[in-house]
Amino acid sequence: MTTARHSPLNSLAAHAALIAYxxxxxxPVFVIVINSFKDRRSIFREPLALPDADSFSxxxxxxxxxxxxxxxxxxxxxxxxxxxxxxxxxxxxxxxFALAEYRFRGNLLMGLYLALxxxxxxxxxxxxxxxxxxxxxxxxxxxxxxxxxxxxxxPLAVFILSEFMRQVSDDLKNAGRIDGLSEYRIFAxxxxxxxxxxxxxxxxxxxxxxxxxxxxxxxxAPAEETKTLTLGSQVFIGQFVTDxxxxxxxLSMAILPVMGLYVIFSRQLIRGITSGAVK
Amino acid sequence: MTALVLxxxxxxxxxxxxxxxxxxxxxxGEFVVFVGPSGCGKSTLLRVIAGLEDATSGRIAIGGQPVNxxxxxxxxxxxxxxxxxxxxxxxxxxxxxLGLKQEGAPRTLIAERVAxxxxxxxxxxxxxxxxxxxxxxxxxxxxxxxxxxRQPRLFLFDEPLSNLDASLRMNTRIEIAALHRSLSAAMIYxxxxxxxxxxxxxxxxxxxxxxxxxxGTPMELYNNPANRFVxxxxxxxxxxxxxxxxxxxxxxxTLGIRPEHLTVGADGPLRGEVTHVEKLGGDxxxxxxxxxDETLTVRxxxxxxxxxxAALRLGYDERHAFLxxxxxxxxxxx
Numbered sequence: 001m002t003t004a005r006h007s008p009l010n011s012l013a014a015h016a017a018l019i020a021y022x023x024x025x026x027x028p029v030f031v032i033v034i035n036s037f038k039d040r041r042s043i044f045r046e047p048l049a050l051p052d053a054d055s056f057s058x059x060x061x062x063x064x065x066x067x068x069x070x071x072x073x074x075x076x077x078x079x080x081x082x083x084x085x086x087x088x089x090x091x092x093x094x095x096x097f098a099l100a101e102y103r104f105r106g107n108l109l110m111g112l113y114l115a116l117x118x119x120x121x122x123x124x125x126x127x128x129x130x131x132x133x134x135x136x137x138x139x140x141x142x143x144x145x146x147x148x149x150x151x152x153x154x155p156l157a158v159f160i161l162s163e164f165m166r167q168v169s170d171d172l173k174n175a176g177r178i179d180g181l182s183e184y185r186i187f188a189x190x191x192x193x194x195x196x197x198x199x200x201x202x203x204x205x206x207x208x209x210x211x212x213x214x215x216x217x218x219x220x221a222p223a224e225e226t227k228t229l230t231l232g233s234q235v236f237i238g239q240f241v242t243d244x245x246x247x248x249x250x251l252s253m254a255i256l257p258v259m260g261l262y263v264i265f266s267r268q269l270i271r272g273i274t275s276g277a278v279k
Numbered sequence: 280m281t282a283l284v285l286x287x288x289x290x291x292x293x294x295x296x297x298x299x300x301x302x303x304x305x306x307x308g309e310f311v312v313f314v315g316p317s318g319c320g321k322s323t324l325l326r327v328i329a330g331l332e333d334a335t336s337g338r339i340a341i342g343g344q345p346v347n348x349x350x351x352x353x354x355x356x357x358x359x360x361x362x363x364x365x366x367x368x369x370x371x372x373x374x375x376x377l378g379l380k381q382e383g384a385p386r387t388l389i390a391e392r393v394a395x396x397x398x399x400x401x402x403x404x405x406x407x408x409x410x411x412x413x414x415x416x417x418x419x420x421x422x423x424x425x426x427x428x429r430q431p432r433l434f435l436f437d438e439p440l441s442n443l444d445a446s447l448r449m450n451t452r453i454e455i456a457a458l459h460r461s462l463s464a465a466m467i468y469x470x471x472x473x474x475x476x477x478x479x480x481x482x483x484x485x486x487x488x489x490x491x492x493x494x495g496t497p498m499e500l501y502n503n504p505a506n507r508f509v510x511x512x513x514x515x516x517x518x519x520x521x522x523x524x525x526x527x528x529x530x531x532x533t534l535g536i537r538p539e540h541l542t543v544g545a546d547g548p549l550r551g552e553v554t555h556v557e558k559l560g561g562d563x564x565x566x567x568x569x570x571x572d573e574t575l576t577v578r579x580x581x582x583x584x585x586x587x588x589a590a591l592r593l594g595y596d597e598r599h600a601f602l603x604x605x606x607x608x609x610x611x612x613x
Contacts, residue, residue: 171364171437174331179425180352180381193368 029255036060036248043244060245063236064253067246069224073232078257080142080228081210084149085203091150092157092202093165093195097187099158100165101173111162117155122148123215133220140223148216153206164198165191200269204262211258229254280343282307282433282465283328288337290320290327290489297323298489301337305433305465313469314476314512315486321469324486325435328467330354342432352381357426358435361442363418365410365425371397372406375425389428396424399458416447423458436468440475452478473513477501485509507607510535516564516576523602525571531605538564538578540599543585547594551575553587567591 034050035043042055049055064070099111122129129148130139138144168191176186192199217231233254236246283305290298297320305311313321326332328339330351339346346354357378365374372393379389397403400420410418419439426434436455440448456479459466470476476483477497485492485500485508493505497513504510510518516538523534526548541549543565551567554574563583567575577593585591602610 169362169364171360171362172366174326174329174351175358175360175364175366175425177331178329178351178356178358179378180350181377189368190366 032248033252033255036245036252038245040245043248057245060243060247060249061253063243063246064249067232067235069227070229070232070250072225073227073229074253074257076142076226077211077229077254080145080149081207081258081261083142083146084153084210085206087146087150088153088157088206089199089203092154093161093192093199094187095154095158096161096165097191099162111158114155114158117151118159122152126215126219130219138220140221140226142221142226144220145216145226145228148220149206149210149213153202153210156205157202160202161195161198164195168194197269200265203265204269207258207261207265211254280307281305281340282309282342283467284338284340285328286338286340288324288327288334288339290323290332291335296489298327298334301489301491303484303491303494305467307432307465308463310459310466310468310479310481311484312476312480312482313467313484313486314471314473315492316512317471319486320489321471321486322437325358325437325467325469328433329356329358329435352378355432356435357429357431357433358437359419359422359426359439361438363410363422363442365418365421367410370407370409371402371413371421371424374410374421375428378425378429392428392430393424396427399427399461400424400454415443416451419443419451420454423455427458427462430464432464434462434464434466436466438470439468440470440472455479473515477513483513485512504601504609506609507533507535507603510601510603510609514538516578518601519573519575520603521569521573521575522571528602529610532610533603533605535601535603536575536595537599538576539580540595541575541577542594542596543577543579543583543591544594545592547592549575549593549595551591551593553585553589553591556585556587558582565591567593 031047035047037051037057037060038049038055039057039059042049042051042057046055051057095114099107099114133139133144138147172190172194173186176190181189212230213228214230214234217226217228221227222231229250233247233250236243236250281304283303285301285303288298288301289296301324303311313324315321323332327334328341330346330349334347341354341356351358366377369377375393375396376389379392393406397406400423402417402420402424405413405417405421410421413421419442422439439455440451443451452475455468459479468475468479480497482494483497483500484494487508493500493509495503500509500513504513507520511520514537518535518537519541520533520535522528523532524530526534528534549567549569551569553565554568555566557564557566560582562581563579565577565579565583565585567577569575575593604610
């Protein structure tokens with residue numbers, strides 16, 4: 001009986017497949033990182049070679065750091081991503097709770113309306129968004145980006161979270177009501193901890209596109225003091241000359257913060273799964 | 280004092296009527312069991328009493344106070360749920376204390392009540408554990424403890440034993456009965472298990488399709504069911520029903536005889552063939568297919584040897600037979 005599930009051949013095959021996937025997925029990242037430590041000539045001569053004594057150079061990092069504002073770009077990207085995720089999770093979870101928990105007229109329609117946003121890309125509305133931002137004076141502020149990204153992330157968040165919240169035991173919420181907890185405390189103390197894995201999933205799904213986005217920073221907040229990292233890196237890419245050392249170094253550094261965020265969320269994910277169920 | 284009065288309570292979800300014209304009075308200290316098949320509205324009725332659902336119409340009073348529109352926490356009730364519904368992030372002590380804390384009770388009172396409840400339920404050793412670290416039976420005791428510490432006028436139990444295994448179910452049933460004797464509060468208990476209903480109740484309310492079919496003590500309902508549904512629902516194995524006409528009854532009527540009131544004897548009016556035998560040690564259930572192609576269950580006390588396929592004659596006592604009209608209502612006995 002046990003041979004079917006634990007044969008060494010099977011687990012070897014499984015590991016081989018997983019390792020192959022890891023190599024494929026990490027290869028571009030690997031190439032970027034190794035080339036960021038090489039001088040310009042070596043990048044083009046032997047793009048796949050590891051940096052050695054000859055080709056090793058920190059010129060890219062020096063250029064990026066000399067650019068001066070790079071820490072500001074980092075900071076802007078971080079603020080926009082974290083604030084957007086915070087609002088997506090907060091409003092998404094609250095809307096999902098209402099949709100999952102309360103019977104009211106138009107509940108289903110409201111859910112469909114919110115889910116519609118999944119199917120329509122927000123970039124279609126760029127012109128209208130820009131006009132609104134100009135009218136409200138939010139152009140070239142980080143708030144412009146935070147608001148747009150929150151709107152962009154909410155539909156999927158509401159959709160995923162309401163499904164998960166429906167699965168939270170009714171008895172538990174009712175027990176809270178009988179003990180006199182307010183609806184807000186039932187939401188915050190009983191329901192949210194139980195859907196934490198779903199929250200982490202939503203956060204990870206939304207984090208990467210926000211961090212990497214070039215479109216909205218370019219249109220809504222291109223000013224020097226509100227540039228995000230992705231937009232800031234564009235200064236090294238010219239129409240005729242591209243400073244590849246600097247681009248690769250900037251990209252290598254851009255990976256780090258988002259990786260940190262991912263580690264935080266994935267921990268939540270694992271903790272949520274192992275925390276023990278209601279029954 | 281009356282613990283609970285329901286006056287013409289109706290509940291509808293959209294166009295679906297779930298409860299129709301429920302009238303009921305529960306006295307202080309009474310143990311009332313709502314019983315019925317799944318979907319009969321018994322859990323909804325309990326939730327309406329608890330205030331988790333609003334009644335569409337009708338009046339609800341708990342301890343003499345009308346409570347329509349009063350939130351669950353202020354109704355003087357406590358509820359025990361089927362899935363225990365313990366707060367996963369709190370330990371046993373805090374689970375039991377939360378309700379009182381929300382009411383703003385002084386800390387010493389809370390500690391006293393929790394200590395008292397954990398002594399009654401033998402939970403003293405587990406007070407610092409989380410629900411995830413407890414067994415099913417212990418969790419259910421914590422859920423009961425959480426209800427006790429609030430000292431409610433009215434306890435509500437929503438199928439509290441359904442998730443427990445058979446032996447634990449019996450023990451917990453006895454504990455609940457003992458608890459009722461020592462607490463003297465009124466209790467309402469919802470179950471689909473007629474054994475729990477018969478063994479625990481002072482009075483049973485039999486529900487079907489959102490209507491009350493009959494209210495009475497377990498023995499009243501058993502000995503004098505108002506209709507065929509109640510007769511068939513209570514008692515295990517359930518009552519045998521057969522066409523009354525061949526046995527001298529009015530046309531279209533049904534004769535109901537409990538399995539223990541059928542006797543095996545050479546001169547009985549019913550003939551049939553044994554199709555299956557269940558030997559339980561203490562008694563024996565014999566399934567018989569009659570000449571009229573009706574299946575009867577015969578309960579014989581003690582151990583009884585009979586082979587499958589054997590021909591059998593069965594008799595019954597007229598005094599223990601019930602006669603039901605075609606619509607299920609009870610006809611007065613001949």
